Amino acid sequence: MVANIKDKAVIAGVANTKFSKDSGVSELSLAAQAIKGACDDAGIHPSEIDGMATFTMDTNDEIEVARALGCGGLTFWGRSHYGGGAATGSLHQAVMAVSTGMAECVAVFRALNGRSGHRFSSGVSGAITTADAIHWGWYMPYGLLTPASWVAMFTQRWMKLTGISKDAFYEVAHATREYAVNNPNAAFYGRSFDRAEYDAARKIADPLQLFDCCQETDGGSAIIVTTPERARDMKKPGVAVRGIAQASAPDQEQMTSFYREEFAAIPEMEIAAKNVYEMSGLTPDDVDAAVIYDAFSPIVLWQIEAWNFCGFGESGDFVLDGALRPGGRLPCNTHGGQLSEAYIHGVNGIVEATRLVRGESLNQPKKNIEHALVTSGVGIPTGGAILGKLD
Amino acid sequence: MTPEEQKAFEDKIYAFKGRKVCEATPAKDPVNATMIRHWAEAMGDTNPAYTNTEWAEKSARGKTIAPPAMLYVWNQQGITAASERASNAQSELVQLFNDYGFTGVLGTNVKQEYFKEAAPGDQVFMEMVIDNISERKNTARGAGYFHETVATFSNQSGEKLGTQSFRVLKFIPQDQPAAAAADDARLEVPTRIPSPRGHDNGWWWEAVDKGKVMIQRCSNCQTLRHPPRPMCGECQSMEWDSVESKLDGEVLSHTELHHPKIPGYQYPLVCAVIKLGEGTNIVSNVVGCEPSDVHIGMRVKGKVEQVDEKNMLPQFYPA
Amino acid sequence: MSDYKTLRFADVNLGDKLPALEIPITAALVVGGALATRDYEPVHHDKSAAQAAGLPDVFMNILTSQGLMTRFATDWSGPEAVVKSLDIKLGAPNLPGMVMTVTGEVTALDKSNGVVDVAVQGENNIWGMHMQGTVQLALPEAG
Numbered sequence: 001m002v003a004n005i006k007d008k009a010v011i012a013g014v015a016n017t018k019f020s021k022d023s024g025v026s027e028l029s030l031a032a033q034a035i036k037g038a039c040d041d042a043g044i045h046p047s048e049i050d051g052m053a054t055f056t057m058d059t060n061d062e063i064e065v066a067r068a069l070g071c072g073g074l075t076f077w078g079r080s081h082y083g084g085g086a087a088t089g090s091l092h093q094a095v096m097a098v099s100t101g102m103a104e105c106v107a108v109f110r111a112l113n114g115r116s117g118h119r120f121s122s123g124v125s126g127a128i129t130t131a132d133a134i135h136w137g138w139y140m141p142y143g144l145l146t147p148a149s150w151v152a153m154f155t156q157r158w159m160k161l162t163g164i165s166k167d168a169f170y171e172v173a174h175a176t177r178e179y180a181v182n183n184p185n186a187a188f189y190g191r192s193f194d195r196a197e198y199d200a201a202r203k204i205a206d207p208l209q210l211f212d213c214c215q216e217t218d219g220g221s222a223i224i225v226t227t228p229e230r231a232r233d234m235k236k237p238g239v240a241v242r243g244i245a246q247a248s249a250p251d252q253e254q255m256t257s258f259y260r261e262e263f264a265a266i267p268e269m270e271i272a273a274k275n276v277y278e279m280s281g282l283t284p285d286d287v288d289a290a291v292i293y294d295a296f297s298p299i300v301l302w303q304i305e306a307w308n309f310c311g312f313g314e315s316g317d318f319v320l321d322g323a324l325r326p327g328g329r330l331p332c333n334t335h336g337g338q339l340s341e342a343y344i345h346g347v348n349g350i351v352e353a354t355r356l357v358r359g360e361s362l363n364q365p366k367k368n369i370e371h372a373l374v375t376s377g378v379g380i381p382t383g384g385a386i387l388g389k390l391d
Numbered sequence: 392m393t394p395e396e397q398k399a400f401e402d403k404i405y406a407f408k409g410r411k412v413c414e415a416t417p418a419k420d421p422v423n424a425t426m427i428r429h430w431a432e433a434m435g436d437t438n439p440a441y442t443n444t445e446w447a448e449k450s451a452r453g454k455t456i457a458p459p460a461m462l463y464v465w466n467q468q469g470i471t472a473a474s475e476r477a478s479n480a481q482s483e484l485v486q487l488f489n490d491y492g493f494t495g496v497l498g499t500n501v502k503q504e505y506f507k508e509a510a511p512g513d514q515v516f517m518e519m520v521i522d523n524i525s526e527r528k529n530t531a532r533g534a535g536y537f538h539e540t541v542a543t544f545s546n547q548s549g550e551k552l553g554t555q556s557f558r559v560l561k562f563i564p565q566d567q568p569a570a571a572a573a574d575d576a577r578l579e580v581p582t583r584i585p586s587p588r589g590h591d592n593g594w595w596w597e598a599v600d601k602g603k604v605m606i607q608r609c610s611n612c613q614t615l616r617h618p619p620r621p622m623c624g625e626c627q628s629m630e631w632d633s634v635e636s637k638l639d640g641e642v643l644s645h646t647e648l649h650h651p652k653i654p655g656y657q658y659p660l661v662c663a664v665i666k667l668g669e670g671t672n673i674v675s676n677v678v679g680c681e682p683s684d685v686h687i688g689m690r691v692k693g694k695v696e697q698v699d700e701k702n703m704l705p706q707f708y709p710a
Numbered sequence: 711m712s713d714y715k716t717l718r719f720a721d722v723n724l725g726d727k728l729p730a731l732e733i734p735i736t737a738a739l740v741v742g743g744a745l746a747t748r749d750y751e752p753v754h755h756d757k758s759a760a761q762a763a764g765l766p767d768v769f770m771n772i773l774t775s776q777g778l779m780t781r782f783a784t785d786w787s788g789p790e791a792v793v794k795s796l797d798i799k800l801g802a803p804n805l806p807g808m809v810m811t812v813t814g815e816v817t818a819l820d821k822s823n824g825v826v827d828v829a830v831q832g833e834n835n836i837w838g839m840h841m842q843g844t845v846q847l848a849l850p851e852a853g
Contacts, residue, residue, distance in 0.1 A: 137586025138618050142676050144662040157644035160687045203649035258664045259672050433746035436781040439714050440789040459793040460776040467748035498772050502797040580766040652809045658734040
C-alpha cells in the first residue's frame, strides 16, 4: 500500500505553447511561455511559484526558468527519469511536494524542440559512454535503435499472443486523428486519413507504419499544482489529483525489457493502475474519459487492459466497439493525442485531462466528466493519475 | 612537364581524335532472354516488357525486348577482357596517358540514345571511335584531359539501334598527403554503431571479438544472467564466471526495420529477441532468410561473424 | 493485360513528381550489377582493388547506375513506354552500406512525338549526389 495523498494537491492552471515543427525559439523560451500560460490560466503571477518539476530529459534548468519568469526563490525542485515515463512522474513530484508542504505552488513543465532540435527518431548513438549508453549497446549494433523499433518488438509478440490485428491499431490512430481534426493547435488540424492511406503509409518497423507513430514536435506544456485551499481562490475550478502512482516492475529495462518470463506485457503499468485505484477509491467504471499515452497506437491497447477497462486480449474488441470515440465508453486522447496533436512527452495529455474534468475539452465540452485518467509512457518505468473535480 | 613537353604530348594524344577503336563487331551472344533476366534481377527491374513473355505477346510490341540500358552490355568482353583485350586505339591512348602520369580514370558522363528496341534473337554490332579529346583541365581530382568515345550500335539488318557517348577524365592523381588524409577520413565507410565498453560489459564484447557469446553465471547460486550486471539478483553475490552459449535459439519476437535507414547497416534488416537453449534471452539479427520468413517460435542457430570493418557480432540463421 | 498500367501522354503534367525510390546499396547489388552488365573491372568486385584505387570498398559500376535510372523511370511510366534516351552525369560513388534515394520530376513535354523528359537524381545518404540526368520516354497516346 502506498501512502494516500488523495485530493491533497490540485491542478489550478494548464497551458500549451503553440506546437510546430520549427519553433524558432529556445527550449527555455518554450518552457517560460508554457508556465506563463499556466499561471494566466490559474490567475496567478509567476512569483507565486515556489517549486518546479520536470523530466531529467528536459534541458531547462529550474533556476534559469525561474529567472526567465521572475519566480523568485524556490523551495522545491525534482525531476523524473525515463522519457515519457516521467509524464505523470513529474506531476507526481509536484503532488508530493505540495501534499507534504515542501512547496505550495509547483510548476510542472516539459519543453522541447523535438523536431527542429534533437529528434527521437534519429535513434540512440554510441557517442557517449554512460551507463545508459552501455544499456543501448545491447541493441545498437543490431540496428535496434529507435523507439519505434523497440515498441515493434513488443507489439509483434503481443499480436501473436492476443490475436489482435491492425484493425485495432487503425481504430486507435483514426479515432485520435478525428479529435485532432477539430483542434486548431494540433499538428493535424483539419487533416483526416482513411484506411487506404493508413495501409499505404510508409513502413517504419514491422508491424508499425507511419500513422501508428507519434510525431516529433517543438513545443511546451505546463501545469500549476497547488493546495486545495489556494486552488479555491484561483480563477478556474480546481482539478484534484485523486490518485497518482509511479511504478517499475521486476527486470525492468528502459524500452527493452526483453528478459522477462513473458515480455509482451507491461507489469509496471498494472502496478501503477492498482495503486492509483486504491488511493483514489475508484474503479474503472468511475473513469469517464482518458488520456492514454500514445507514442504508438498499439500501446494504447495494452494500457486499456492494464487499467482494467477490459481483460487481457480484449482491447481490440473494446476499441472496435467505438469506445474511444466521442460518444463511446471511454473517449480517449480527445486533444488528438501525441499521434496527432503534439508530442510533448505526455504533458500535453495532463493539460487535456484537466480540461476534460473542467468541461473545457474541445471535443467533449458539454459532457460531465467526473474523472479522467492520464498515463505515462510504456515500456519504461511509468505511472498514471486520475483527476477529478475539486469539491 | 615543360610547355614544350606538354605540346609534344598533346600532339600525340590529339592524333587519336577520330580514330576507330573498332569496326562494327558482333557481340559474342545474340540478345537473349537469359542475360536479360539476369540483368533485370540484379537491377530489381520488374518491367514485364523485359521478362514476361505472356504479357509481352499481348502488348503493343508483341514480344519481349532487351532493356535499353543493356545496349552496351552485349558487346562487353566479360571476364576475359583482361586477357583478350586486343590492342586498339583506345587502349593505346590509355597507355599513352598512363605513361605520362595520367593514371587516374573517372567516368563523368554517359549519354545513350535509342532508335530501335532490341529483342531476343537480334545480333548487336558495335563500332566505336574516339570522338574528342579536351584541352588540359585542372579538375578537383587533378590535372587531366577529358576524352569521349562514341559507339554506334546496329543489328543484323544494318538498322541503327542507338548510340552512346562516354566521357572519361584521365588525370594525374593529386599527390598531397594532407589533402589525401582528409579525403580518407571523408571516405570512411560507416559501420554499425558498436557498444560502448565499460566495467560490466567490456568482457562480454571482448569474448565476442574472439568469436564467443558468453552468459554470465553467479558463482554462488549458478543463476545465469544476461545482459551482464555486477550483482546477482537472486543471491546478491558479486562473484561470477561465465559459460559459453551454444547459440541454439528460438525467436520470441522480431521486427523488420524499414525507416529510418541508419548508415552502416545493411537492409533488409531483422532484429529479434531470441531465447537461447541455456535459458537466457538475447537480442540479435536473424539473417540468411527472407525477412518475411522470420516468425515467432522459429528455431535459429547463431554464430559470431565479422559484420563490417569494425564489428564482430552474433548473427542467427534458420536452424 | 491490365495488370501493368502505362501512363498516357495526356496523363502527365509538367512538374509531376515521380514516386521516390530508396535503394539500399548492398555488396550483392554492386557485385551482382557489375556481373549482370558483364563488367569485370576489379574495383567493382574486389575490395582490395577498390582500396588500391582510393575507395574504402567496392563501388557501383556505371552500367548499373544506368540500369537503375531507367528502372526508376519505367517503374513510374509503365511498360509500354519506350525509352528514347538516357543522359547521366556521375558524382559520388555508391558503396555497400549506403542508401540511394532516387527522385524525379517531369521537366518537358513534346506533344509532337509524345516524349516526356524526366529529370532524375540519385543521392546517397553518405556522400550525396551519385547520379543526375535525364531520361526521355515516349508515352502512348490516349486510348
